[in-house]
Amino acid sequence: MRVNKRKRGIVLIAFGIALIMAALGMNFFNAEQDRIAGETSHSLYESFAEEMRYVYPHKIEEDEKMELGGYSLLGSIEIASLDMRLPVLDSWSYDMLKIAPCRYSGSVDTADLIIMGHNYKSHFKSLESISEGVELTFTDIGGNEHIFMVAEMEMLDKTDIDKLDTKEYPLTLFTCNLSGQGRIVVRCKY
Numbered sequence: 691m692r693v694n695k696r697k698r699g700i701v702l703i704a705f706g707i708a709l710i711m712a713a714l715g716m717n718f719f720n721a722e723q724d725r726i727a728g729e730t731s732h733s734l735y736e737s738f739a740e741e742m743r744y745v746y747p748h749k750i751e752e753d754e755k756m757e758l759g760g761y762s763l764l765g766s767i768e769i770a771s772l773d774m775r776l777p778v779l780d781s782w783s784y785d786m787l788k789i790a791p792c793r794y795s796g797s798v799d800t801a802d803l804i805i806m807g808h809n810y811k812s813h814f815k816s817l818e819s820i821s822e823g824v825e826l827t828f829t830d831i832g833g834n835e836h837i838f839m840v841a842e843m844e845m846l847d848k849t850d851i852d853k854l855d856t857k858e859y860p861l862t863l864f865t866c867n868l869s870g871q872g873r874i875v876v877r878c879k880y
Contacts, residue, residue, distance in 0.1 A: 727813060731777055747834045750830055754831065755831070756831040761777075763779060766778060767863075772820060776790055776807070778790065779792040790813070791813055798836050804854055805862070809867070826839075840876055840877070842877040847871070861878040
């Protein structure tokens with residue numbers, strides 16, 4: 691009887707150690723993904739900023755694209771108070787989200803732009819701490835700066851994606867929360 695309890699205890703300890711090792715492995719993997727995303731988006735942002743030095747603000751044609759580093763850019767977003775400067779890719783996919791924030795839908799011209807990004811430290815994680823009244827700038831590929839102010843923050847369930855596009859706000863940013871079960875949504879006005 692005593693032997694069975696001892697064996698069971700050893701098995702449980704081994705199982706606990708295996709779970710801890712798996713958690714550490716996942717943590718390392720996520721940190722590495724974040725690091726790579728940060729380096730890639732930083733490089734893209736720097737290339738975009740360099741291009742903007744030679745572009746005089748102009749109206750963007752509907753089909754106009756900016757290709758940099760093999761990616762199609764929509765523009766960049768800057769939030770000085772969060773020390774955030776990121777490129778925004780023209781369209782999204784799960785692979786593109788690993789590179790930089792992406793357009794989910796809409797545009798600046800139609801005042802319904804929605805930008806999504808991963809909850810990486812190097813991307814949209816700091817949106818958790820943004821507050822109303824914070825100013826942010828979206829620069830389009832024509833070099834035009836669009837100044838917005840955070841009007842509202844809300845938390846949506848991960849299944850409430852249809853509530854993202856309210857047509858009430860010209861710019862919406864969103865990312866998932868740490869658990870992945872909710873969406874941190876930042877609504878912005880001019």
